[in-house]
Amino acid sequence: MINYNIKIGIALLAFAAVINSCTNPGKSKEGNDSVVGQYEAELTDAPNVPRSPGYKYPEKVIIKLEVVEKVMRLADGVEYNFWTFGGKVPGKFIRIREGDEVEFYLSNHPNNKLPHNIDLHAVTGPGGGAEPSMTAPGHTSKFSFKALNPGLFVYHCATAPVGLHIANGMYGLILVEPKEGLPPVDKEFYVMQSEFYTKAKYGQLGLTDFDMEKALDEKPEYVVFNGSVGAAVAEKAMQAKVGETVRLYVGNAGPNLISSFHVIGEIFDNVHVEGGSLVNKNVQTTAIPAGGAAIVEFKCDVPGTLNLVDHSIFRTFNKGALAQIKVVGEENLKVYSGKQGDMIYQPGAETQKEPDAGAVKSAVPEKSLPERMEQGLVLFQSNCAACHQKNGEGLAGAFPPLAKSDYLMARKDKGAGIVLHGLSGKIKVKGKDYDAIMPQVQLNDDEIASVLSYVRNSWGNKGGLVKASEVSAVRNGK
Amino acid sequence: MESKTSIRIFSAIAVLLLLGTVASYSQTNRAAAKGMVLIPAGSFKPFFEVKGAGKKTVRSFYLDVYAVTNSDFLRFVKANPQWSRSRISRLYADKEYLKHWESDFSLGKKHALLANSPVTNISWFAARAYSKWAGKRLPNMDEWEYAAGAGIADKRLPIEKVILNWYSKPNPAVTPHVGSTFKNKLNVYDMHGLIWEWVSDFNSVMMGSDSRSGALNSNLFCAAGSNGAANKEDYAAFLRFAFRESLKGSYTINNLGFRCARDVKQ
Numbered sequence: 001m002i003n004y005n006i007k008i009g010i011a012l013l014a015f016a017a018v019i020n021s022c023t024n025p026g027k028s029k030e031g032n033d034s035v036v037g038q039y040e041a042e043l044t045d046a047p048n049v050p051r052s053p054g055y056k057y058p059e060k061v062i063i064k065l066e067v068v069e070k071v072m073r074l075a076d077g078v079e080y081n082f083w084t085f086g087g088k089v090p091g092k093f094i095r096i097r098e099g100d101e102v103e104f105y106l107s108n109h110p111n112n113k114l115p116h117n118i119d120l121h122a123v124t125g126p127g128g129g130a131e132p133s134m135t136a137p138g139h140t141s142k143f144s145f146k147a148l149n150p151g152l153f154v155y156h157c158a159t160a161p162v163g164l165h166i167a168n169g170m171y172g173l174i175l176v177e178p179k180e181g182l183p184p185v186d187k188e189f190y191v192m193q194s195e196f197y198t199k200a201k202y203g204q205l206g207l208t209d210f211d212m213e214k215a216l217d218e219k220p221e222y223v224v225f226n227g228s229v230g231a232a233v234a235e236k237a238m239q240a241k242v243g244e245t246v247r248l249y250v251g252n253a254g255p256n257l258i259s260s261f262h263v264i265g266e267i268f269d270n271v272h273v274e275g276g277s278l279v280n281k282n283v284q285t286t287a288i289p290a291g292g293a294a295i296v297e298f299k300c301d302v303p304g305t306l307n308l309v310d311h312s313i314f315r316t317f318n319k320g321a322l323a324q325i326k327v328v329g330e331e332n333l334k335v336y337s338g339k340q341g342d343m344i345y346q347p348g349a350e351t352q353k354e355p356d357a358g359a360v361k362s363a364v365p366e367k368s369l370p371e372r373m374e375q376g377l378v379l380f381q382s383n384c385a386a387c388h389q390k391n392g393e394g395l396a397g398a399f400p401p402l403a404k405s406d407y408l409m410a411r412k413d414k415g416a417g418i419v420l421h422g423l424s425g426k427i428k429v430k431g432k433d434y435d436a437i438m439p440q441v442q443l444n445d446d447e448i449a450s451v452l453s454y455v456r457n458s459w460g461n462k463g464g465l466v467k468a469s470e471v472s473a474v475r476n477g478k
Numbered sequence: 479m480e481s482k483t484s485i486r487i488f489s490a491i492a493v494l495l496l497l498g499t500v501a502s503y504s505q506t507n508r509a510a511a512k513g514m515v516l517i518p519a520g521s522f523k524p525f526f527e528v529k530g531a532g533k534k535t536v537r538s539f540y541l542d543v544y545a546v547t548n549s550d551f552l553r554f555v556k557a558n559p560q561w562s563r564s565r566i567s568r569l570y571a572d573k574e575y576l577k578h579w580e581s582d583f584s585l586g587k588k589h590a591l592l593a594n595s596p597v598t599n600i601s602w603f604a605a606r607a608y609s610k611w612a613g614k615r616l617p618n619m620d621e622w623e624y625a626a627g628a629g630i631a632d633k634r635l636p637i638e639k640v641i642l643n644w645y646s647k648p649n650p651a652v653t654p655h656v657g658s659t660f661k662n663k664l665n666v667y668d669m670h671g672l673i674w675e676w677v678s679d680f681n682s683v684m685m686g687s688d689s690r691s692g693a694l695n696s697n698l699f700c701a702a703g704s705n706g707a708a709n710k711e712d713y714a715a716f717l718r719f720a721f722r723e724s725l726k727g728s729y730t731i732n733n734l735g736f737r738c739a740r741d742v743k744q
Binding site: 069070071081110111112113114115134135136137138139159160161164209210212 | 574642643644645646647648649713716717719720721723724725726729730731732733
């Protein structure tokens, strides 16, 4: 670990030296394509991205990548024997510049069972490096290439059987920055989607391994960002601040699925379509093919959690395709207000589509108070007691009391309007404020008359008989 | 099954006795022939087909029941010190040769653990030299694939499953003993799921474009070997052929060993 840090340090020093050497005047002229200096690239694990090369002339870049086969977490309590480029899934992020000449070293750990190689989509040439990089366990292969095309490219293992090597985690991204560089942004992140075909069902605990049938059927148990369920969620979420611009380097390793990449609550200001030079603007969802990538940019205008999803949405809610960016900072209510109100919605209340709904069709014989009390008790227990309680006391702060309720007893409509239409907003009952919602109750006028008679003559209330005709009058707005 | 085996072994020995005049085998080497079974002649569908060739025929031959162990190989190195770790030429083995041994002629503290485990970290040249010393030879790829294609004897377990189960778990610290996996229907142990094994012509099938046999079309690589494969779902075979393709004769690898074969008529 310490060694590693020292290495990074050295790499960074070398890097700084390179930066300095680049700014030396008298070096090769702008536009000249001959290589100026040499350094070893700094490689990062997701979601981190290496710093921009930022030099004006092509360099010779040394890249050292190690293949490790190891058991790691796929989800909570679920483990899988991953094959990795650099010990994590996805593999290390590689960042170079257009015109760079890359000297690539692929090492295959001696404890690995299998040979491996690498096919970089950024390489021009048969196999994309696969053939010269074929490496037996305990060996290192070296090959070189020149980065002719700028863009964001997928790399993956291409050893037979290729599908298996990809399905087990052998992929990553390589960014070839255009000569002119990319516009500066505040934050850059590395996100890669892939799916896993496991013998065990989604979420089943224990060590599981690859299932051939599911892979052929293209029915994965897991679809994830950055190699495992929850790799960049909650406390592991990516972080940004309000006002910052964010650039996501998004890859899709497949092995089979196309990603419909979407960030809930953001519109992509710019999308480098398929990771290439075409920039689309104001995009909601961008398609990323298997073995493809996209660069998406947006500005964080408001605080909150942004959910990165595959909008083939069952993958997100049932198979693990979710990552998050936590944005902290000041609210901007003009851009996004939050909830500004909560109103009762009653279809048909305005239009009176069913003017007779619930109304008593013909005059029913009115009942006596004892009859109403008896019927009202039953109706109250099944329709009202859950909130207002059996004894009519209500619940402090949530449901106002009916017992000795000054608010209820003072109403001209005897409460009929509340039962018929519901009630929302602030009210004061027995000196206490309540601000909740009572939905309308689906009872006919005769039943409402009974319930109101019961409520208005129980728990110390003395309100007398409520007639069905009175309720009908309120219903019909008289 | 058992009686058949012994009959086979007896007949193998009988054949060997008849051939007793051949070469100057030591007593040890003749005894080693006990550990072989006769693989009857037959034909099989090769994983990589040469266009229009159809099935391949294999003549009968003898094959080791078990892979060569560390203690077997220690005897060989002691008898042939030029193949010891410190003396072997880099042309014949890379610098990881026998790295799991303590020294040139000792397995060290792990002797008890290692003695009956298949020898690994040995090159193709070393495996060939051992075979010659033992009065045997390396099996060729057709022989190996043909013998390995025989189903598992006791368990109704497809070979592919055995292999896929094996690779989906990391290497154990110490390779298990020979005979610790499965016996197949030809009475050969551990053809799958213990180690990879050298064959004499390991580099004759190339999934890449530089096939030595010239029989495969050079577009093979685009599909990374899936063109020309007899069974595109035989991932276990893909793994085996890809592994062979990654080798050179001087390579020594943690989980790569060998077993010997022998002609019926010497």
